[in-house]
Amino acid sequence: xxxxxGQTIGRGSSATVSIATSGRSGHVFAVKSAELxxxxxxxxxxxxxxxxxxxxxxxxxxxxxxRENDKSMYNLLIEYMPGGTLNDIVSRHxxxxxxxLIGYYTREIVRGLEYLxxxxxxxxxxxxxxxxxxxxxxxxADFGCARPGNSAxxxxxxxxxxxxxVARGEHQGFSSDIWxxxxxxxxxxxxxSPWPNAGDPIAILYRIAYSGELPEFPSFLSSEAKDFxxxxxxxxxxxxxxxxxxxxxPFLGQSKQTNESNTLNSGxxxxxxxxxxxxxxxxxxxxxxxxxxxxxxxxxxxxxxRLSSSLFSGAPRWDLEESWITxxxxxxxxxxxxxxxxxxxxxxxxxxxxxxxxxxCTSLSLETNFSDKNRxxxxxxIPQCREKSVVYLNSLILEKDRDTLLIPFSSIFLQF
Ligand SMILES: Nc1ncnc2c1ncn2[C@@H]1O[C@H](COP(=O)(O)OP(=O)(O)OP(=O)(O)O)[C@@H](O)[C@H]1O
Numbered sequence: 531x532x533x534x535x536g537q538t539i540g541r542g543s544s545a546t547v548s549i550a551t552s553g554r555s556g557h558v559f560a561v562k563s564a565e566l567x568x569x570x571x572x573x574x575x576x577x578x579x580x581x582x583x584x585x586x587x588x589x590x591x592x593x594x595x596x597r598e599n600d601k602s603m604y605n606l607l608i609e610y611m612p613g614g615t616l617n618d619i620v621s622r623h624x625x626x627x628x629x630x631l632i633g634y635y636t637r638e639i640v641r642g643l644e645y646l647x648x649x650x651x652x653x654x655x656x657x658x659x660x661x662x663x664x665x666x667x668x669x670x671a672d673f674g675c676a677r678p679g680n681s682a683x684x685x686x687x688x689x690x691x692x693x694x695x696v697a698r699g700e701h702q703g704f705s706s707d708i709w710x711x712x713x714x715x716x717x718x719x720x721x722x723s724p725w726p727n728a729g730d731p732i733a734i735l736y737r738i739a740y741s742g743e744l745p746e747f748p749s750f751l752s753s754e755a756k757d758f759x760x761x762x763x764x765x766x767x768x769x770x771x772x773x774x775x776x777x778x779x780p781f782l783g784q785s786k787q788t789n790e791s792n793t794l795n796s797g798x799x800x801x802x803x804x805x806x807x808x809x810x811x812x813x814x815x816x817x818x819x820x821x822x823x824x825x826x827x828x829x830x831x832x833x834x835x836r837l838s839s840s841l842f843s844g845a846p847r848w849d850l851e852e853s854w855i856t857x858x859x860x861x862x863x864x865x866x867x868x869x870x871x872x873x874x875x876x877x878x879x880x881x882x883x884x885x886x887x888x889x890x891c892t893s894l895s896l897e898t899n900f901s902d903k904n905r906x907x908x909x910x911x912i913p914q915c916r917e918k919s920v921v922y923l924n925s926l927i928l929e930k931d932r933d934t935l936l937i938p939f940s941s942i943f944l945q946f
Pocket of ligand 1: 539540543545560588611614662
């Protein structure tokens with residue numbers, strides 16, 4: 531297919547997302563791109579999303595390898611979702627949704643989950659940021675962590691949204707997606723993390739894994755909504771309701787039908803006619819970068835600035851994805867000891883802090899989801915890692931059984 535890349539509209543850990551247009555039809559779509567050598571996660575996502583066809587899942591269009599700026603790029607072509615993420619929607623509603631809207635979004639997500647689970651696929655990273663809103667409503671997106679329900683792949687996902695059995699590294703199945711759905715409902719209802727004020731990510735993981743506590747249910751929700759939440763947030767995964775059962779719950783029956791995106795995106799480019807907006811902006815500038823610019827005026831850049839402000843301002847950042855790093859051991863000797871004390875003489879990268887666990891290795895590969903700036907910074911300081919860096923993970927990878935250590939960025943402490 532003949533297509534051309536437009537403005538960058540988002541960045542994730544595995545890819546940069548741009549808007550694109552088909553040369554022949556002028557059809558607008560989204561392209562997730564990564565350098566071919568670092569596109570393992572994106573290709574994995576392609577293998578999953580290309581097998582899906584549902585009104586509740588972002589549609590697959592195709593894949594392409596391109597040569598750009600002397601680099602081979604892997605591109606995943608998918609449906610463009612002009613309304614942004616569910617978190618953006620929450621922000622635009624003043625930080626929380628009313629119960630009828632929560633019911634609407636929840637029902638659409640559950641329909642998507644029912645579809646995925648009926649195909650034997652676990653999404654593994656359900657959260658507001660991975661629900662995208664289009665003209666026909668919300669759809670499940672970002673299949674970078676998805677896998678078959680019987681897969682032996684390592685645990686993946688975002689700590690705040692992980693079910694207890696996932697946080698313990700035991701199992702990640704269909705019911706784990708249902709727990710994450712419960713967390714997403716709390717996110718919609720409160721505009722906050724399901725575990726607010728829970729400390730650093732490691733403390734949160736331990737709390738989720740071993741405390742036996744549930745996230746706090748928002749007190750203002752109706753008893754029906756609370757009952758629905760209770761069916762999702764059960765410590766024992768076998769006791770959680772399935773997606774099909776949840777669709778019959780009275781809470782979803784009563785949610786109002788709405789076409790949220792019509793009211794939200796009057797300024798969003800949805801057709802070729804709007805492409806001038808994107809082209810007038812510097813290619814390297816993403817929407818999110820524009821938030822910080824001062825507003826005023828009515829140029830295309832100003833319009834985009836206003837749009838981006840409404841899309842992103844105050845968007846929740848509690849999943850703290852940029853502050854996580856996975857370090858994988860490739861050997862046995864010397865290396866990282868995060869269980870350090872004042873006596874340790876070591877190169878410190880990324881500031882001080884409390885780390886967790888320890889292991890040793892001869893070489894490290896870093897799988898980061900940092901911003902490019904942070905990634906460049908850390909790789910500069912760790913020459914040994916430069917070649918091995920794999921920019922691929924979605925949110926977080928937990929591989930306790932493979933000596934992979936999870937530590938927050940602020941706690942990285944490396945010794946060679
Ligand atoms: N189809 C789309 N239409 C519009 N915007 C999109 C689309 N896909 C992604 N985006 C934007 O790009 C951002 C990053 O995309 P996405 O989360 O899929 O990338 P990722 O690398 O898989 O991210 P993660 O860090 O969560 O793994 C999203 O938050 C969203 O703002």
